[in-house]
Amino acid sequence: MATGMQQPYRGGSGYVARSSSSGLYDVLELILDKGLVIDVFVRVSLIGIEILTIDARIVIASVDTYLRFAEAVNRLDLMSTETQGLPELMEGITEGGASKKTKGIVQGAKEALFGDEDEEEEGEEEKEPATTRRRSTSTTAKRRQAASGSSSGSSRRRKKSS
Amino acid sequence: MAGNPSNSPLYVYGVVPSKGTTGPAGAGIDDRPVQLVAHGEVAALTSSVADDFLEAGRQELLTHSRVLEEAMDRSAVLPMRFGVVMPDEQTIRDRLLDPYAEELEGQLREVEGKVEVSIRGIYDEATILREALAENRELAELRDSIQGKPEAATYYERIRLGEMVAQTLDDKRAAAGPEVIERLSAHAVDVRVGEPVHERMAVNGSFLVERKRLGEFDRAVEEIGAEQAGRIRIKYTGPLPPHSFVQLGVGA
Numbered sequence: 533m534a535t536g537m538q539q540p541y542r543g544g545s546g547y548v549a550r551s552s553s554s555g556l557y558d559v560l561e562l563i564l565d566k567g568l569v570i571d572v573f574v575r576v577s578l579i580g581i582e583i584l585t586i587d588a589r590i591v592i593a594s595v596d597t598y599l600r601f602a603e604a605v606n607r608l609d610l611m612s613t614e615t616q617g618l619p620e621l622m623e624g625i626t627e628g629g630a631s632k633k634t635k636g637i638v639q640g641a642k643e644a645l646f647g648d649e650d651e652e653e654e655g656e657e658e659k660e661p662a663t664t665r666r667r668s669t670s671t672t673a674k675r676r677q678a679a680s681g682s683s684s685g686s687s688r689r690r691k692k693s694s
Numbered sequence: 695m696a697g698n699p700s701n702s703p704l705y706v707y708g709v710v711p712s713k714g715t716t717g718p719a720g721a722g723i724d725d726r727p728v729q730l731v732a733h734g735e736v737a738a739l740t741s742s743v744a745d746d747f748l749e750a751g752r753q754e755l756l757t758h759s760r761v762l763e764e765a766m767d768r769s770a771v772l773p774m775r776f777g778v779v780m781p782d783e784q785t786i787r788d789r790l791l792d793p794y795a796e797e798l799e800g801q802l803r804e805v806e807g808k809v810e811v812s813i814r815g816i817y818d819e820a821t822i823l824r825e826a827l828a829e830n831r832e833l834a835e836l837r838d839s840i841q842g843k844p845e846a847a848t849y850y851e852r853i854r855l856g857e858m859v860a861q862t863l864d865d866k867r868a869a870a871g872p873e874v875i876e877r878l879s880a881h882a883v884d885v886r887v888g889e890p891v892h893e894r895m896a897v898n899g900s901f902l903v904e905r906k907r908l909g910e911f912d913r914a915v916e917e918i919g920a921e922q923a924g925r926i927r928i929k930y931t932g933p934l935p936p937h938s939f940v941q942l943g944v945g946a
Contacts, residue, residue, distance in 0.1 A: 547919030550930040559931055560755050561891075562812050562900075566937035567775035568709070570790065597893055598856025605823050605837050605859060606852075 701782050704731070704740040706790070707761045708935070709772040709798050712737040720764050723757045731783045733791035736798045739765055740786065743779055750777050762935045770806040772798060772940045794942055801940055808883055808902050809933030813915060815874060815896035815926040817863065822894075822925065826862040833858045863893060870926065871897040874918055881911040886938045896926050900938040908933065 551559070705723050712732040722728040722741030730737040739761060758776050765771040780786050791798070827834045836855050840848045867890065874897045879885045882901035890898055903911045912930075919928040 547923045548915055548928045548930050559759055559934065560752070562931060562934070563759055563773070563937045564755070564776060566940075567773040568940050568942050569775040569778065570794075570942055595853055598853045598860060601823075601856035601859035601893075602840070602852035604819055605827065605833075605855060606841055608820065608823055608827070 703743040703779050703781055704738075704783065704786060705743050706774050706778045706780055706786065707739040707741075707758060708765060708774050709736055709738055709791070709802070710765055710769050711735060711799075711802050720761065721757075722761055723754050728761055731786045731791070733787045734795055736791050736795060736802070738786050738791060739771070740783075762937075766809070766933075766935045770802045771935050772801055772805065773935045773937045797942060805902070805936045805939060807906070808904050808936065809908065810936045810938055811882075811901050811903055811908075811911065811930065811932030812899070812934065812938075813874070813878060813901065814891075814898050814929040814931075815870070815922070816929065817866070817894045817896050818925055818927060819894060822863065822866065823859065825866075825925075826859055830858070830862060833862065860893065867896050875899050877918065878911065878914055881907055881914050884939055902936055902939045903933075905933070 707722070707728070710730070712730070712735055720728060724741075724744060726741040726743075728739055728741050731740050732738075741761075755776055762771055762773050780789070827837065833855070836851065836858065840851050840855060845852070871887075875885060875887055878899065878901055882903045884902040886900045888898040888900065890896075901911065915928060915930055922928065
């Protein structure tokens with residue numbers, strides 16, 4: 533049934549964005565920390581996934597967010613049709629200290645895991661500074677290398693959780 | 695049930711009923727065949743893992759999700775959390791299928807004929823900010839007092855302004871979120887309310903919906919989407935296996 537509904541759906545109104553394909557970022561993020569688990573299970577080492585699951589708790593109440601909102605409000609009159617987020621405003625805002633750094637790491641992990649699919653979020657995720665991008669790119673590269681079997685010495689070994 | 699007892703480590707995707715489940719189709723992680731490890735009424739969906747090393751990244755998560763969606767089309771399925779590997783078939787029986795048999799059977803019955811749908815609502819930033827300015831005099835005045843001044847001179851005022859915006863969003867979320875959840879719950883068997891994943895998220899809920907009522911549920915979503923057009927963008931993801939509605943033991 534699911535496979536029969538994987539084409540993009542446009543409801544009669546077109547007001548609801550629908551997806552069911554498991555390739556989508558939304559689905560991956562949704563299932564990441566869900567499902568049955570028993571503590572005796574061995575869990576594999578996951579690239580940034582343990583970090584990623586705390587994504588929901590970060591930066592919702594941070595100086596960065598406040599400054600971004602303030603910019604958005606100040607710009608409101610200047611915006612006529614632009615209604616999406618304002619990622620460009622993040623550039624040049626370097627304050628924020630630890631929270632900013634944390635976000636960078638989490639976003640880096642997310643990008644490594646989800647790759648280009650992030651772009652489907654349509655500006656819901658802020659663009660990160662170049663340093664983060666470089667970092668995540670190298671992580672992705674390493675993963676691909678490992679996946680192709682050329683990196684058995686990778687430090688991301690399976691961990692036993694007890 | 696696969697014939698060759700495997701002594702190699704197995705990746706575990708989920709649990710399905712052992713009866714009435716046609717053999718698994720499609721490949722699992724690393725293109726290894728998906729096979730059932732059955733024990734009594736329940737069976738684990740597994741595939742072997744090379745050596746003792748499994749890189750679990752995006753590709754593997756995609757495969758995990760696909761295998762479960764394919765299983766969902768054939769029978770009830772209880773998804774395992776991504777990344778579970780067990781040492782061999784015997785361990786799967788001894789540690790999962792046997793001790794939890796009753797719970798697993800019960801949950802399989804519960805999710806039979808049902809699917810998960812995730813509903814997320816995202817505020818349109820400009821619309822919601824205009825609302826906030828119109829509704830909150832203090833907010834509008836602070837904004838007016840800052841506008842045109844250099845950023846460096848108004849750093850703390852801007853933080854204060856942003857904080858007020860965030861507070862307004864919180865208030866709006868507190869009003870809108872439960873209403874959406876309640877309206878959609880009327881068409882679902884169960885619901886899990888999630889935290890907002892980012893600051894513009896108005897609502898985040900996962901619903902367990904009977905397949906036969908999916909059309910009715912979808913219409914309710916469409917209705918809300920139409921009402922909130924231009925203000926809250928509704929994202930509908932599903933039907934999915936019931937990832938949010940399975941649990942083993944207490945607080946597992």
